[in-house]
Amino acid sequence: MNEAVLLKYSIRGAGYGEGPAIIEDVSADLGEGGLLVLAGPSGSGKTTTLLAIIGVLNNLLYGWVEGESRIVGINPLSSEGFDEVPRRIGAVLQDPDKQLAMPTPYSEVAFTLENLGYPEDVIRDKTVEILERLGLRSKMYSHVEDLSGGEKRRLTFASAVVHDPPLLLLDEPSASMDPWGIREVRAFISDWRRRGKGVLVVEHKLRYFIWEDARLQVYRGGRVVRELEAPLSRGEIRFLEEIGVDAGPPRIRRVEPPAVSGRVLEARGLVIGYGENIVARDIDLYLDKGEAVAIIGRNGAGKTTLLKTLAGALDPLDGDVLLMGEKTSSKQRIGRVFYVPQMPDYLFITSSLEEELRETARKTGKTVEWLASHIPWYEEARRTSPYRLSHGQRRWLSIIIAYSYGAPVILLDEPSSGLDLKLFRQLAGLVEELRRSGVSFLISTHDPRVVGEMCNRAYILDRGRLSKIDRYRAVELLEKEAGLSLEEA
Amino acid sequence: MRRPSTSILFIYGLTITLLAFIYRDPYSLLLISIPNAVAGIYLGYRRAKLIVLLLLLSIWGTFLNALFLANHGQVVAVIGPLVIRDGAVVATTQIGLRLLALASAALIFIGSAKPEEIIRDLEAELYLPKTITFSLAYALRLIPLLNRDYREIMFCRRQRGYRRIAYLPGDVKTLLLPLLSIAYQRAIWAGITVELRGFRKRRPRYRRPRIGLVEALLLSWLALQVVLPIAAGWTM
Numbered sequence: 001m002n003e004a005v006l007l008k009y010s011i012r013g014a015g016y017g018e019g020p021a022i023i024e025d026v027s028a029d030l031g032e033g034g035l036l037v038l039a040g041p042s043g044s045g046k047t048t049t050l051l052a053i054i055g056v057l058n059n060l061l062y063g064w065v066e067g068e069s070r071i072v073g074i075n076p077l078s079s080e081g082f083d084e085v086p087r088r089i090g091a092v093l094q095d096p097d098k099q100l101a102m103p104t105p106y107s108e109v110a111f112t113l114e115n116l117g118y119p120e121d122v123i124r125d126k127t128v129e130i131l132e133r134l135g136l137r138s139k140m141y142s143h144v145e146d147l148s149g150g151e152k153r154r155l156t157f158a159s160a161v162v163h164d165p166p167l168l169l170l171d172e173p174s175a176s177m178d179p180w181g182i183r184e185v186r187a188f189i190s191d192w193r194r195r196g197k198g199v200l201v202v203e204h205k206l207r208y209f210i211w212e213d214a215r216l217q218v219y220r221g222g223r224v225v226r227e228l229e230a231p232l233s234r235g236e237i238r239f240l241e242e243i244g245v246d247a248g249p250p251r252i253r254r255v256e257p258p259a260v261s262g263r264v265l266e267a268r269g270l271v272i273g274y275g276e277n278i279v280a281r282d283i284d285l286y287l288d289k290g291e292a293v294a295i296i297g298r299n300g301a302g303k304t305t306l307l308k309t310l311a312g313a314l315d316p317l318d319g320d321v322l323l324m325g326e327k328t329s330s331k332q333r334i335g336r337v338f339y340v341p342q343m344p345d346y347l348f349i350t351s352s353l354e355e356e357l358r359e360t361a362r363k364t365g366k367t368v369e370w371l372a373s374h375i376p377w378y379e380e381a382r383r384t385s386p387y388r389l390s391h392g393q394r395r396w397l398s399i400i401i402a403y404s405y406g407a408p409v410i411l412l413d414e415p416s417s418g419l420d421l422k423l424f425r426q427l428a429g430l431v432e433e434l435r436r437s438g439v440s441f442l443i444s445t446h447d448p449r450v451v452g453e454m455c456n457r458a459y460i461l462d463r464g465r466l467s468k469i470d471r472y473r474a475v476e477l478l479e480k481e482a483g484l485s486l487e488e489a
Numbered sequence: 490m491r492r493p494s495t496s497i498l499f500i501y502g503l504t505i506t507l508l509a510f511i512y513r514d515p516y517s518l519l520l521i522s523i524p525n526a527v528a529g530i531y532l533g534y535r536r537a538k539l540i541v542l543l544l545l546l547s548i549w550g551t552f553l554n555a556l557f558l559a560n561h562g563q564v565v566a567v568i569g570p571l572v573i574r575d576g577a578v579v580a581t582t583q584i585g586l587r588l589l590a591l592a593s594a595a596l597i598f599i600g601s602a603k604p605e606e607i608i609r610d611l612e613a614e615l616y617l618p619k620t621i622t623f624s625l626a627y628a629l630r631l632i633p634l635l636n637r638d639y640r641e642i643m644f645c646r647r648q649r650g651y652r653r654i655a656y657l658p659g660d661v662k663t664l665l666l667p668l669l670s671i672a673y674q675r676a677i678w679a680g681i682t683v684e685l686r687g688f689r690k691r692r693p694r695y696r697r698p699r700i701g702l703v704e705a706l707l708l709s710w711l712a713l714q715v716v717l718p719i720a721a722g723w724t725m
Binding site: 054056060061083085086087089091093095097098099100101102103104107110111112114115116117143145159160308311313334335338339341343345346347348349350351360363385387401405 | 674
């Protein structure tokens with residue numbers, strides 16, 4: 001392994017526009033069959049490094065890069081070199097929805113080959129072959145919106161590697177993936193390395209990607225602060241977790257049950273779905289005052305459909321939903337069972353944080369000061385558009401908005417998606433604080449950290465049925481399905 | 490019957506759009522709006538309900554505008570303190586029919602063309618630059634995503650105590666702001682992705698447009714919409 005060097009870079013500084021350096025003094029090389037992981041907390045410069053070394057930052061985003069980079073013999077920082085980058089790399093970015101440009105898997109994959117000038121018969125053969133290999137052939141003419149999250153992710157892989165590039169670049173491949181999907185990504189990386197390709201992964205959920213003989217660079221404040229190799233020692237894992245990198249096994253901490261009893265939400269014999277299409281049936285669940293309860297399950301199992309039905313966005317196909325012991329219609333639950341979507345941006349309606357709080361205060365009768373007191377970073381971000389806040393800040397703001405409406409139940413859809421360990425722990429603290437004030441949470445998740453550290457009970461939604469599951473069992477299952485064990489780092 | 494070629498559909502849609510700006514006579518506008526609206530709703534409503542919603546919002550906005558700027562002539566209706574005169578009605582009708590023709594052309598195109606064909610056929614047959622053809626194709630890819638965003642935003646607005654139907658300017662702002670902000674972010678990353686998949690290296694393979702029976706019928710109907718108002722002296 002590691003025979004020819006596929007990627008070699010030494011960046012003295014890089015940034016956006018005329019702005020200051022976001023990253024400084026970063027360098028690395030990667031050979032055939034090698035795996036290099038760039039890890040670090042959110043905002044530490046990992047993605048900027050990726051964009052800088054392949055020439056996107058200075059050629060597309062009006063940024064600047066000082067230093068050198070070579071990708072399989074070309075200089076991607078020059079305009080001519082950047083033209084050749086697509087032949088040498090396959091890039092998979094964080095969110096599949098932002099990456100898929102065509103309506104069907106076939107046209108999505110063929111688009112890459114058309115761009116690179118392949119003849120039509122070769123395009124047809126290669127497209128079908130890669131879709132077959134990634135298990136998407138039966139859906140190659142389906143609309144991409146009809147694919148599950150895992151299938152969309154596989155499609156982004158297919159369209160990135162169909163031309164067989166020597167280098168694969170993955171930016172947070174675990175984002176929006178369930179453990180079943182993460183196992184597929186891990187298998188894909190292993191397979192790709194066996195073929196002699198180099199793989200560069202940018203991640204903060206490090207534990208999924210630090211295996212075999214991976215090399216690791218730890219980023220903090222735009223610099224590489226440590227270089228490590230798999231397997232990691234306990235001390236190294238502790239160091240990584242302290243700076244916000246998810247490197248060790250998930251914890252299962254004792255989450256105190258609510259001090260005050262009383263049922264706030266209950267579903268009896270609930271059947272959920274869309275029209276004729278039943279997603280899950282015979283759902284019985286309950287939520288007591290001050291509880292945080294997880295619902296785990298694969299992407300596409302129906303977790304979001306269940307939350308939306310409980311929130312009143314969808315009518316149940318059958319069964320009852322009781323709020324404070326009384327049967328309710330969907331309309332009666334809207335706003336009382338407050339749904340916070342996976343993409344919190346849907347909740348925002350103004351162009352600055354200050355305005356957002358003013359508008360929320362107008363609707364809820366709370367004061368702006370009261371709302372701001374629940375947002376520790378308010379002063380530094382008051383004039384920023386809610387859509388430009390960091391992912392963790394947007395998530396935080398969405399929960400505060402939900403809380404301000406006085407809803408006794410808040411439903412969180414994948415709240416930890418895209419959060420590093422530090423932000424996750426802050427969010428868990430917020431949920432704990434609100435729980436103590438009597439708010440109940442029902443949380444859809446496939447993140448073992450949410451189950452182990454945020455919730456006091458758990459359900460699993462699998463094959464159209466909801467059942468109770470012990471928290472430890474739930475965490476163990478999620479780890480196992482991702483290809484890890486609870487003991488594994 | 491097979492679908493018309495994307496290039497001919499594009500020419501059809503573009504010509505109807507131009508006619509909507511040129512024609513002033515109500516009969517001419519009726520000719521290009523009503524039949525095309527029927528065809529557009531039949532072909533494209535399921536894929537692009539949002540366009541119909543935007544059309545209704547635009548017509549409502551036009552009416553409010555006409556009340557301020559063109560409310561003269563004979564009184565047509567009195568609703569409480571509001572006096573509606575024929576100037577406002579004529580202006581709203583004229584602009585409404587234009588908007589209907591524009592939306593109908595868009596619905597016919599969206600309902601009949603596939604994004605991958607747009608990018609390939611318009612490049613190869615009409616010699617359009619790839620930046621334009623890709624933007625058109627990507628806009629069609631965005632429509633289902635925008636529909637999904639729209640549903641999510643509408644529900645979030647209801648949770649936050651806003652009315653179900655957004656008809657006042659403030660309501661429309663609270664709907665459009667998240668819709669456009671999310672679409673903008675998505676478009677930036679999509680742009681980076683397609684560049685990394687070799688979009689700037691893309692070279693079209695030129696060919697002649699395909700003209701069969703379906704295309705001939707469509708072009709004949711288009712010609713009629715151009716010639717009939719001129720022959721009947723309706724145009725101006």
